[in-house]
Amino acid sequence: MxxxxxxxxxxxxxxxxxxxxxxxxxxxxxxxxxxxxxxxxxxxxxxxxxxxxxxxxxxxTKGVLGWSDRANVARDLQALEAGRAAMFQRFATATAADIANDPALQEFARAAGESVFGDNCRTCHGAGGAGAPGYPVLADDVWIWGGSIADIEHTLRVGIRSDHPQARMSAMPAFGRDRLLTSQEIGDVTEFVISISSANARLNADANAASRGATVYAQQCALCHGGAGAGDRTLGAPSLRDDVWLYGASRDEIRRQVELGRGGVMPAWEQRFDAGTLRALAYYVHDLGGGEPDATPPQASPAEAAPVQQSALR
Amino acid sequence: MDPSALAPAPDNAEDAHAIDAEAVNAKARRQLYAKRQAIHPKLAHGPFRTLKWEAMIVLLAIYYITPWLRWDRGVGRPDQAVLVDFEGRRFYFFFIELWPQEVYYITGLLVLAALGIFLSSALFGRVWCGYACPQTVWTDLYIHVERLIEGDRNARLRLANAPFSRRKIGKKVAKHAAWLIIAAATGGAWVFYFADAPSLLHDLFTGAAAPSAYLFVGVLTFTTYVLAGTMREQVCTYMCPWPRIQAAMIDKDALSVTYRRDRGEPRGSHKRGQSWELRGDCIDCRQCIAVCPQGIDIRDGDQLECINCALCIDACDDVMAKVDRPKGLIAYDSYANIARRLEGEKHTRYRLIRPRTVLYGVLMAIVAAIMIYGLATRHSLDINVIRDRSPPFVRLADGSLRNDYALKLMNKSDRPRRVAISVEGLDGAHLQAARLDAQGRAIATAEADSVTTVRVHVVAPNRVPEGSNRLRFSISDLETGETAESASAFLAGGSL
Known part of the structure; x- marks a missing residue:
């Protein structure tokens, strides 16, 4: 006490x-x-x-006011999507010229595209399209399948080596793994490829090996990559003349690609995004810096005619 | 002058001018924890009371009228002279329009205000507290209203001690209603600084104003009513940091409201005709206490509670005139003077120019000069550069390198401007943008009174050294030639 x-x-x-x-x-x-x-x-x-x-x-206990955070979020999302729907619709039917002349449309496309890119593409292609080995840099001006808005949009829609019936398909043979060429021949053709590319300045191709490799190249590679290594976008064969290498820029890495013929898979996004979102995404990627002018206005496609079913921002 | 000619015939000849007033906050009575005792200040008359009325009218007028002043800024722009536009992120002050990033002007104003209050304290003590502080002004106004409704000190004291009656309740209700109206008008005027005043006034009464407007009116109504009506001197004593800072600001030469104890002591009541020999001039009439809104006895000396409102000077001068003694028993005076006089010196010396007052003055002049220079040379066109961080750089097919930038073009004028953007300081670098002119400059339109974002790419040859390289973006108005520039970096990764 x-x-x-x-x-x-x-x-x-x-x-x-x-x-x-x-x-x-x-x-x-x-x-x-x-x-x-x-x-x-x-x-x-x-x-x-x-x-x-x-x-x-x-x-x-629910409370007499009926407040629910879950319902609020759902309502807010719905309102957001309703607010954006008109712009996405407009975008889906816009031509390249329409977009070029409408800053509001561009700004919307950039913002919407960036958001969708961040959620779906950045994992592989990196923030801002920085790329990674095996995943092409999207910010540069080197395009395997074409860099116009229409080309990019088509790639997005059907994917590359995807399960889409119209998927962009290309396959580089695995000259080493499948024993199509001998190790000596692979070494020679690697030297030749270096010698015709800008990489020659830093890698100094062996002249003798390169001249032997020229024959191998003409027989095995020129069909797709072109006699002078310019590549062919209709086939998805990259140019070998620049110093941009999808699977690495060292002599060993270039050789390894000849041996393995690797090719990545990009999913087809047609089923996942509505036409407006696809167009916005294409615009964003095109706008990263290396986009090429459209040869012809983008073709109408089944995806564009389909009603807006879902927003990619969900 | 014959004091009896002015003074009312006293009932008690012994205490001719005395009043029954207790200084509730006198030093001897102060406790660490005490319930507030109501103070009923008596109305003073004199030059300082007049000065306080004038200060009150001017300050209240500034507060209430400012949001209603108009200033033409052209079509589609706010025409309110002083407006803090949070939504549009602008601060308008007559011919000045500030953007959020120019908030350093406000910092400058605050520095000036701080120095100003230092200077005024070093010169005249707590003149801010006594005349200009909102707490003082509104409390003074509230006491005035109280006086109009309930009468002066004695009537209020009687009313406070009277039992509840219809008359007492009526007066109390009237007083609090008047206070609340003033409080609501105070809060109401505040929100006018943040929106177009005439339309907001209409909206406030039709219920169409923003909830935040009502919230702020409510909060300020409450604080005004509580702080000026019921808390009063407690705000100064318990809540305000200034009385504490004051101790560091006042030196022996600073003037402050002072009881000249060298002249007043020994104090004591004085009968008419009695000799003034061997005694002080203070007749202990307690008029200084009766008028004091802080409830203190100034004769206790300089004290934290005293806001230097100088009303005791008015009260005491009145009494000194009546007893035929010189005025100024309580006056603006310094510690140094009192010490000097206690040592037998006759003359009062005022040292207003001292190293610290000169220093404060010079600092204020410097800060003001910097601000005026800044405002006078303020650009209406500016550029900020934000470098894209991913990818850090891009290698192009021809081997050259590219960096990407978002340029923020700030146009502070009220019309759109066409500008040419160029890049300098990096050998071989050139711009890539939607529209380029013949000299390789990017052409863009900076929208009126806003920030326009322009994306540009800079391409540089492969020979750019590895690492971060300096480069500069500059913009020039194609019409006026006004320019602005901003530094940034160009990253290069060297060889593969």
Whole structure:
């Protein structure tokens, strides 16, 4: 039992606790503070009645106001999609010229495209289309299947080596793994490829090997990549003249690609995005910096005629 | 002058001018924790009271009238002279229009205000507290209203001690209603600074104003009513940091409202005709206490509670005139003077020009000069460069390197401007953009009174050194030739 006593200086009772001769005053709470405290209790009770508050079993008290965060989010999303639908529709039917002349449309496409790109494409192609070994850089001006908005949009729609019936297909033979060429021949053709590319400046192709490789190249590679290595976009055969290498730029990595003939898969997005979203995405990729002018206005496609079914921003 | 000619015939000849006033906050009575005791200040008359009325009228007029001043800025722009437009992110002040990134002008104003309050404190003590502080002005106004409804000090004291009656309740209700109206008008005027005043006034009364407007009117109504009506001197004593800072600001030469104890002591009541020999001039009439809104006794000396409103000077001068003694027993004076006089010196010396006051003045002049220079040479065109960070650079088919940038073109004028963008400082670099002119400059339109984003690419040959290289973007108005520039970097990865 503690002894309560009155402090003679302040006239306040002490709590009776004592530490090393120090005693604690039992100063009452200020009245206003106490009132605020009671008010918060009252407010809490009102809150329990109005708002979702207590867990019961596997549910909770719903509150008389019917507030639900889940419903709010759904409603907000719906409103957002409704607000954007008109713009996506407009975009789906816009020609390249329409887009070029309409800054509002461009800004919308850039923003929408960036958002969709971030959610769906960035994992492989990197933020801003930075690319990674095996995943082409989208920000540069080197295109395997074409860099106009129409070309990009088509690639997006059907994919590459995807399960889409119209998928863009190309296959580089695995000259080493499948023993189509000897190791010596692969080395020679690698030197030749380096010698016709801008990489020659830094890799210094062996002239003798390259001249032997020229014959192999003419027999095995020129059909797709072209006699001078310019590549062929209709076949998806990359140009070998520049210094941009999908699977790595070192001598060993170039050789390895001749041996393995690797080819990545890009999914077809036609089923997943509506036409407006596809167009916005194509515009965004085109706008990253290396886009090429459209030869002809983009063709009408089944995807464009289809009604807007879902938004990619969901 | 014969004091009896002015003074009312006293009932008690011994205490000719005395009043029954207790300084509720006198030093001897102060406790660490005490319930507030109501203070009923008596109306003072004199030059300082007049000065306070004038200051109150001018300050309240500035506060209430400013949002209603108009200033023509052209079609489609706000025509309110002083407007803080949060939605449009602009601050309008007559001919000045500030953008959010120019908030340093506000910083400059705050520095000026701080120095100004230092300077005024070093010269005249707490003149800010006494005349200009909103707490003082509104409390003064509230006390005035209280006086109009309930009468002066004695009547208010009687009313406070009277039992509840219909008359007392009526007066209290009238007073609080008047206070609330003033409080609502105070909060109401505040929100006019943040929106077009005439349309907001209409909206406020039709219920169409934004909820935040009502919220702020409500909050300020509450704070005005509570702070000026019920808390008053407690705000200065318990809530305000200034009385504490004051101790560091006042030196021995600073003027402040001072009881000249060298002249007043020993104090004591004085009968007419009695000699003034061997005694001080203070007749202990307590008029200084009666008029004090802070409930203190100025004769206790300089104290934290004193806001230097100088009403005690008016009260005391009145009494000094009546007892035929010189005015100024309480006056603006310094510690140094009191010390000097206590040592027998006669003359009062005022040292307003001292190193610190000169320093404050010079600092204020410098800050003001910098601000005026900044405003006078302020550009209406500016550029900010944001470099894309992914990819850090792009290698192109021909071996050259590309970096991508978002340019923010800030056009602070009220018309769209065509600008040419060029890049400098990096050998061989050239721009790539939607529209280029013959010199390779990108042509863009900076929209009126806004920030326009333009994306450009810079292509540089492969020989650019590895790492970060400096380069500069500059824009020039194709019509006026006004230019602005901003530095950025060009990243290169070197050889593969």
């Amino acid at each position: 503690t002894k309560r006593e009155r402090d003679h200086v302040s006239g306040t009772e002490t709590t009776g606790h004592e530490w090393d001769g120090l005693r604690e005053l039992d100063t009452p709470l200020p009245r206003w503070w106490l009132h605020v405290f009671y008010a918060t209790i009252a407010i809490a009770i009102v809150y329990w009645i109005l708002m979702p508050a207590w867990p019961i079993g596997n549910g909770y």
